[in-house]
Amino acid sequence: MNEIIVQGSRIIVDNTLQELESYLPEGKKVIIITEEQIIRHYPTPGKYPVISITGGEENKTLQTIHELTSRLLELEADRDTFLLGIGGGIVCDITGFIASIYMRGCSFGLVPTTLLAQVDAGIGGKNGVNYNGYKNILGVIRQPEFVFCAINMLSTLPRQIFLAGFSEIVKVAVLADPRLFAYLELHAEMARIQEPRILETIIYNAIKIKAAIVNQDEKEKGTRRLLNLGHTFAHAIEKNSHLSHGEAVSIGLCMISRHSCQQGLLPQEDLSRIKRLLERFALPTRTDIPEATLRETIRKDKKREGSFLYWIVPLRIGTCEIQKIKLDFPEHITLIGFMGSGKTTVGTLLATRLRQAFRDTDSVLEKQHGKSIREIFPEIGEPAFRVREKAVLEKLLASDTPSVIACGGGIILDESNRKLLKEKSIVVWLQADPADCVKRLDISSRPLLAQSHHPGETAKTIFEKRVKYYAETASLSIACETLSPTKICNLIYEKINHEL
Template identity: 45%
Template sequence: MKILEIQGKTGHSKILVGESLNHFERYIPKGKCVIITDQNVNSLYGDAFTDYDVIEIGTGEKVKTLKTVEDIFAKLVEFEVDRSGFVLGVGGGIVCDISGFVASTYMRGIRFGFVSTTLLAQVDASVGGKNGVNFSGYKNMVGTFNQPEFVICDMALLKTLPEREVLCGFGEIAKHAFIGDMALCDFLEQNHKKAIALDADVIARLVYDSVVIKSGVVNRDEKEKGERKKLNFGHTFGHAIEKTAGLLHGEAISIGMVVAARLSQKKGLLSNEDVERIITLLQKLTLPVNIDADRNILIDAMRKDKKRKGDDIDFVLLNGIGNAIIKGISIAELEKVVGHL
């Protein structure tokens, strides 16, 4: 096991890479602990929580709402959870987002931690202290910055995931490589087949290196005032595609990164060779790199991006692989890009 730490103004978080789900009791405090999980995870690992009150939610973006949060609040009251209580979110990104938001707002905030059961959650959603739910067509519109006390990344849990879920995690790993680590990009290119096969050593390296990149950024810019915005590479178009095309998050982000790479090339920041390298790596990871979607719907979804500032959006471009920069791009220019998808 390797331990990484985030020292934030909203709390101190330990990311336990390689720790086991079965050891979660070593990290929770004495007193009342409630498990929040989804029906799939509960069916697989529920035997580990028989001594605890469990709140089970559904799956998919459709449950990531304030209504779900209200239902969980009601359960916490029913279970007589007070301000000394602890919430443990066990699941993928949606469970982590909801659990963190619930814990951050219930009784003005109680302690919480995560056991991340998907590759996407281990390298992205559970790390960094962003918690939130969707609202009125806007993704992650209502949320908080608040660090979990710990995050358990048990790679053994990945073996029960559908292949499509595993591949989605590679989208975020590739993102970390593209924005800040040429060596990770090289490693992915050389080991993509082993990664897809969930080779233990390769996955351990990928998860650890990704968390190193993200935790380092969060330590320097916890509340996304500057550098942390780079972690949104591919996400402006990605979120629009995810909402309108019914793709999973990692799939949509893959397409979004290709669009961002091409826009970087148009602005003279990224060579054609690097664009092709990005596309080729994503294809090797069997992720989508293009889509046939209704452009008007994509533009409408993009206009609802929470990174929008008036007529501009803070957009992440690449000034070479491994070097992300942030530029204000007008909505009008982005609409032209969408028009050429």
């Protein structure tokens, strides 16, 4: 038997339930809250009245709380009554929630019966119910008197439910313990078949990690946010699918790990190890849910603070950081600026970092006509070119798919284009000296410069006519002269999240 203390709550990890009754308070009325399937496997002592509820996220609601309250009143429960929740994460959450509000609070204890509940839902004092499908919108943080984790109770679980719990274990290993991660890699097969010694070691160490974090920050104002690694995506996936919490966490962990790798933060090798380990526990690592759907759900995440959300990003196995990101901004980001300022290069990098599509108005026009811009422009003339360019911009900005759009240098000459850009996107002006831009250009591919004997002077004249429109349209401006494309991309990302 091992014991860990979390904010005064005793967490007991043992092989059996044999010692459970010694933790119940003497002289108090004890009422058990559980599920019918738990009663079938583990008959409860007859001396304790039992309230049976129906499990499943769809039943983790205020209606269940209403029904529980009626039963407690029928059983004459008072503020001195002790509630004992025996079951999975749903039972643990509901027991903690009703104990926190019934007659302004009574004592409670938990016996989590799933792996997921033993290492996560039952630990840390979070209790709550869902509302309209959104997870844990109503809840409190209140610690149980004890949490009794009996390893042998896991043997009766359906295989899929048992394995789903490993997503939370892998999560805390990625978060804070590379040694636990390596142990899981070494003993995955033995853990899957529930070898007692190995399973107890894994569960104890996973709880210890969470306990250490909760002891630092019970109310989730700082360090405890780290435990949300993978959960921003996971909650959105649960809302839009029939996957369990553990399966959704597995996908969410992979999604944020891929995102971090694409940003150049998490090494590719670590991403591969995370994915492989989750797959060894038969857990999913991808979803077919459209990203636009996930984004809309994430906007309603209970962990948001105003227009911001704290995003947990793995840097390497065992180390993560908290990033504060802005939620309420338009879906599209448009890049404007003079020809040769780097809109396409920076736009490609930014789209990758934001996990959005990249579009280029010139490329779309070329695809439509089957010709290059240097062929289209003289063939139809500038007025007709601007009309077609405008139509492309309108179509791109009307899309529901979030995107980064590199705009042609002259797109801001049209007043209605400027208005549309400002209404439908965050407009980023890449400021660059036209003389420097000319040096980077293939002059023959630029119709406005190709016929000039002095392209540098021509570029300067064109720029001077446009500069006021760039400034007028831009949501933010980036001086690009001394910065690499990667640094420009990172600066845009930071400014979008923290300044706009």
